[in-house]
Amino acid sequence: MAELRFGHAINRALEESMRADERVILLGEDIAAAGGPFGVTRGLLDKFGKLRVRDTPISEASMAAAAVGAALSGARPVLEIMFMDFMTLAMDGIVNQAAKAHYMFGAQGSVPLVVRTPHGGGISAGPQHSQCLEAWFAHVPGLKVVCPSSPADAYGLLKSAIADPDPVIFVENKALYAMKGEVPNEPFSLPLGKAxxxxxxxxxxxxxxxxxxxxxxxxxxxxxxxxxxxxxxxxxxxxxxxxxxxxxxxxxxxxxxxxxxxxxxxxxxxxxxxxxxxxxxxxxxxxxxxxxxxxxxxxxxxxxxxxxxxxxxxxxxxxxxxxx
Missing domain, CATH: 3.40.50.920 (Rossmann fold)
Structure with missing residues (x-):
């Protein structure tokens, strides 16, 4: 067992998934050099290069559209939306495109997309950076929604989310990023849909x-x-x-x-x-x-x-x- 912070457990799951499958790519604002607003992707640019760890323009709508297109084209993108509140700007790509493509095209293709996003308060970030909007996405047929509570769960559920053929909204409570917990040293995954x-x-x-x-x-x-x-x-x-x-x-x-x-x-x-x-x-x-x-x-x-x-x-x- 290794003691990891919640954010480090996510980083490890991303790194292992990227090493195991070259189709896994990361997209998001400031995720390359800065590691995102909470440093979760820090160090991955040095390990995988700028073709697989990509900073995007400050346009959630464009990021979501690019991620959906990449997923439909054979990649396995992991998109980071800096705060869950900003998912409002990405709703068309996620809700109208990613969630429905498999159904609309008669199950002839899949959308293996993960959207990572932090929710919740506790850091005095105000009303536009602290909302918990997971119920919105759980209401949409075609989307899966995950919300881990520990470093081990964050690691195991993210491994499964990245491997899943359907779009997964992966919700991370920002107050947990610094939380420490034991995570097995050997790779593992946790099934989606199991309490x-x-x-x-x-x-x-x-x-x-x-x-x-x-x-x-x-x-x-x-x-x-x-x-x-x-x-x-x-x-x-x-x-x-x-x-x-x-x-x-x-x-x-x-x-x-x-x-x-x-x-x-x-x-x-x-x-x-x-x-x-x-x-x-x-x-x-x-x-x-x-x-x-x-x-x-x-x-x-x-x-x-x-x-x-x-x-x-x-x-x-x-x-x-x-x-x-």
Missing amino acids: HPLRAGTDVSIVTYGAMVHQAARAADQLASQGVSAEIIDLRSLQPWDEGAVLESLAKTHRLVIAHEAVEAFGVGAEVAARMADIGFDELDAPIVRVGAPFVPVPFAPSLEKIYRPDAEQIIQAVQRVMA
Whole structure:
């Protein structure tokens, strides 16, 4: 095992994938010499050259169009969008072209494209650089959406995303880039669409993903001291998501709390809650409770951002509601 930071684990997955397959190329703003805004691709230009690690103009629409064209032409591009908020400028290429090409051309071709992009707050980046927009893309047929919570998951899921024949939106919480964790020294991959039962419990299921996994773990520790046994399911993949793992957990605990940093309204949690209310209704002993951000833009002021972002205390309060 090696202890790696979250960002370094992504870098290692990119390097190994590029060494294994010369079709893998990197595109993005300032990703070559600077390594991108968070230094994730640092050093790859020296190892693979400017033909495979390409700085692009500051035009997300053009970057997405070029990446889709490259994928359709036989390359396996990994496109970095500097902040998830800027995905708004790349929506045509990703949503109208990449997501639909396989279907529109009768499955005669694939679009092996990965779009890496950071979401979330915690660094006082303001309302245009802190949004969690993963639910937008999970709503689009043809796209896969992944959101890892640890260095090992980031490495293993990115290896699978790059090898996948379909377009994958790979969401990285920027507050996790400096997080350290153990990653096996030998290459490995993790399957897309499979959740990770992170912690066993008997009283309540907490379903979450990304950075909120760590808030859920803190909440579970505190709940344990109160005599409440909380099970944590890390979704890892948001589209497709592992309904079976969530239903299996619910069948054991009979109570469900869903937590994410994104705005609560119309979020991933709403879909999970709706499906469990449908296929898992007979297992429920209490209403499903969601934990998410309020329906306002992300504040810039650190004091307001701290209040805005969901935390362990809110998860504890949600658990207390379903246990009442």
